[in-house]
Amino acid sequence: MRQNNYSVRKLTFLALTAAAAIVGRTLFISIPNVQPVTDIVLVMTLYLGLWEGFSVAMVTIMITNLYMGMGIWTVFQIITYGVIVLITWLFRRLLKKAFILQIVHSVLAGILYGFIISLLQAVSFMGMDRFLPYYAAGIYFDLLHGIGNGILYIIFVPVFIKLIRKYDMEK
Numbered sequence: 001m002r003q004n005n006y007s008v009r010k011l012t013f014l015a016l017t018a019a020a021a022i023v024g025r026t027l028f029i030s031i032p033n034v035q036p037v038t039d040i041v042l043v044m045t046l047y048l049g050l051w052e053g054f055s056v057a058m059v060t061i062m063i064t065n066l067y068m069g070m071g072i073w074t075v076f077q078i079i080t081y082g083v084i085v086l087i088t089w090l091f092r093r094l095l096k097k098a099f100i101l102q103i104v105h106s107v108l109a110g111i112l113y114g115f116i117i118s119l120l121q122a123v124s125f126m127g128m129d130r131f132l133p134y135y136a137a138g139i140y141f142d143l144l145h146g147i148g149n150g151i152l153y154i155i156f157v158p159v160f161i162k163l164i165r166k167y168d169m170e171k
Contacts, residue, residue: 004111008040008119009167010167011036013118013167014044014052014055014056014059014103015059017040017044017120017160018055018056018059018060018063018169019045020036020040021040021041021056021060022059024036024037024040024156025037025060025064025068026064027069028148030065031144031146031148032072032141032144032171033114033141033142033144033145033146033148034144034145034147035109035148035152036153036156037057037060038081038084038109038113038119038145038149039056039106039118039149039153039156039157040056040060040107040108040160041053041056041057041060041081041084041088041158042084042088042102042106042157043102043160043164044056044160044163044164045085045088045089045092045093046088046092046096046102047096047161047164049089049164050086050089052080053085053087053088053158054061054081056069057078057081057082057084057085058078058081061074061077061078061081062074062143064160065077072124073117073121073139074121076117076124077117079116079120080116080117080120081113082113083116084112084113084116087109087112088108088109091105093132098150102153102157103150103153103154104150106146106149106150106153106157107120107147107149107150108124108146109133109146109147109149110142110148110149110150111142111145111146112140112145113142113143113144113145114135114138114139114145115135118131118134118135118138119131119135120137121134123135144154
């Protein structure tokens, strides 16, 4: 019974976290490429695990794309978040040593997100010969994503870390 209560509580926590990411993505829609989704996914991966980070990313992308627009890019977004979650999980011990490392990682994750999604689109639609001009045209938005991640990480992630610690203490 105790394991079942833990599972329900964990699933509820993940759903509420995904809801926060969905609301955050929606609230920041008017600022190009600035949104808290990446930061929320990063902190979930760092402090709860690979599956938790990826599941929050996937649910967030699927639900927000229902009203923001669904297409092949949805698959690309899920793949891209999968790569970012995996990288975060692989470096979690190093990243947890210093908050500043997490901020730098969140900035780089925003830039990496743009690179990977551009690469997937180039391979699928344009051909690799057009990748560099396509990527160069969008680097401004990738930088906005990275800088936005860094700023939002400083503001919101300490709150999420407290919530995660509270969640962990109640197991």
